[in-house]
Amino acid sequence: MKQTLPQSRRTFLSHAGKLTTACTVAGLSGGLVREAAASTGDCIIETTTNVLADRHYLLTGVRLEEGFEYDGETVIATRTALYSLEIKDGKIAALHPENSTLPGGVPRYQAHGQLLLPAMRDMHIHLDKTFYGGPWQAPRPRQGKTIMDMIALEEKLLPQLLPTSQQRAEGLIALLQSKGSTVARSHCNIDPVSSLKSLEHLQRALENHRDEFVCEIVAFPQHGLLHSKVDRLMREAMQMGVQYVGGLDPTNVDGAMEKSLDAMFQIALDTGKGVDIHLHETSPAGVAAVNYMIDTVEKNPALLGKVTISHAFALTTLAPEVLEETASRLAEHQITIASTVPIGSLMMPLPQLSKKGVFVMTGTDSVIDHWSPFGSGDMLEKAYLYAQLYRGSDEFQLSRAMSIATGGILPLDNEGKRSWPNVGDDAAFTLVGASCSAEAVARVPARSATFHKGRLVSGSIGKA
Structure with missing residues (x-):
């Protein structure tokens, strides 16, 4: 027995x-x-x-x-x-x-x-526009489409999304919370089609959850700051409590890198806000944009520690010695990189950036919308992907990978304390x-x- x-x-x-x-x-x-x-x-x-x-x-x-x-x-x-x-x-x-x-x-x-982990942070998401919460809808084929084609498509979709954008934003907030995230930074469209309505709807959604969720907002000129002529709307958004001035591909979308970046930074300087720009460009123009932004922060100390470059795919094109120099300058001027931890040819040099002292954070980006159907809202999943991509398969490196999901907070330091x-x-x-x-x-x-x-x-x- x-x-x-x-x-x-x-x-x-x-x-x-x-x-x-x-x-x-x-x-x-x-x-x-x-x-x-x-x-x-x-x-x-x-x-x-x-x-x-x-x-x-x-x-x-x-x-x-x-x-x-x-x-x-x-x-x-x-x-x-x-x-x-x-x-x-x-x-x-x-x-x-x-x-x-x-x-x-x-x-x-x-x-x-059960194990206690720090709350997680989704530091690049678009809460204001999503198919989440509605019937399944896959994105249209992207092959052969330019970003300008996608902008044209979005101009048609936004009027359909706006009536339910507040409710769907609240659904996304619940999704993030279920995945352990209670802090986020959301980019919010400021464009001629939605004007300030997307922002108003997002702010109502956040107000309904103000005691249980913290979210910074980036005023995002999705259709181009210069191309869509939204400088006035962007400045109005700053007066509505938005924390960051956004931007988008100053060469590919606005067609004038310096003029576009100058306009974005000027709004930030005039209003005392930070900057968080989408930079997808991988051409030499993307590298030039990164260097121009570093130079701008160097000339304007008020911007120190207040600038984020989201995606920053141009960094994947740099030779090792150039990357090392650029990373050192990014760290010196406290410019943050927000990455979705992409795979494939756009795999970012995130460990190299971190080693040089650049603060790297991650986010979902799109959650089941017309850009991508793959966003899950799970930052622990991003840490898992980071560990896989950068060979963090041992106990120590796996534990360190969580840092990207929690804003640098880890239960144990590198010495095990x-x-x-x-x-x-x-x-x-x-x-x-x-x-x-x-x-x-x-x-x-x-x-x-x-x-x-x-x-x-x-x-x-x-x-x-």
Whole structure:
């Protein structure tokens, strides 16, 4: 007869976490989860909740990373331990080790041994225009089409999208939250067809979620700043609370690189805003545009640390020594690169940029729209892709790859010391069924719960 052995609390919670995750993957949100019975191995039923209204509470059974394990100098594993997080007024008030005495009279919830990861950040997305939330519609064929052809198509589509753009933006916000993201930067069309309506609709959507989602807005002249003559509308958008001036391919779309970039930067300087430009150009004109923007920041200290180049595909064309010099200049002038981590011939030199001190961030870009049907809104998936592309298959490099998804926040620093979470940090995190960051990046598990400033904004947790 088989003898039933007593389980340690750590083993029990680890097993429970796996079962909880399995239920989450199966779609049992807000319903019942299975918890392992410690003595018999049978399953018992526990109620979960997807509503958390307490300003002060404990989240128990949370798995935190403690340090690396080594074979010589090689990182071969990650040590973790269970904690109870005390959350108060949107902050982490205390980290209580397993089996420590917890404060009485404070509501308790259960994470079932799941791993705590920093909240993620989608730093390049278009919340204002999407097919998401409506019937399936694939993009039109792109073969042989120029960007000007796509702009002409968009001029016809925008009137069809505008009536539901607010509702679809809110649907995308929910999608991002379900993937663990509570921070975003959204580009928003400013064009002659939609005028400021796309912006107005997006701002209404964001207002409805202001306590659970943070989003910067880029006023994006999708049809060309000069080509569509929207300088006045762009300046009006700045007065409506937009944080960044956008731009688009100054040579291929506007046909005048310096004039287009000067106009974009002038709006930023006149209004005290930042800049985030789409630069897809891979011709020598794209390289010239990058250098011109670096020169402009050098001449205008007010722009230091306030400029982002999105896509920046021209960097893929540079010889190694030229890339090194350009990366050094980008870092010196605190110019950020926002990349979707593309594959194929446009695979970006992201590790080289980071090594030189350039801040690199990632985003979804399009989510099921007339440009692309492939956007998933999942930043952990971007970290997975980054690790695959740049050969980060070992424990250490897998754990480092998560940085691109979280804005540089990692549970452990390069020496294996805990750098997050800390007392006083915003309670912004997500729970996953993984043993460590490296496993989370490699396997991209479902996010069972997402928190923003202490609020449960997606998923569900156990009632302790």
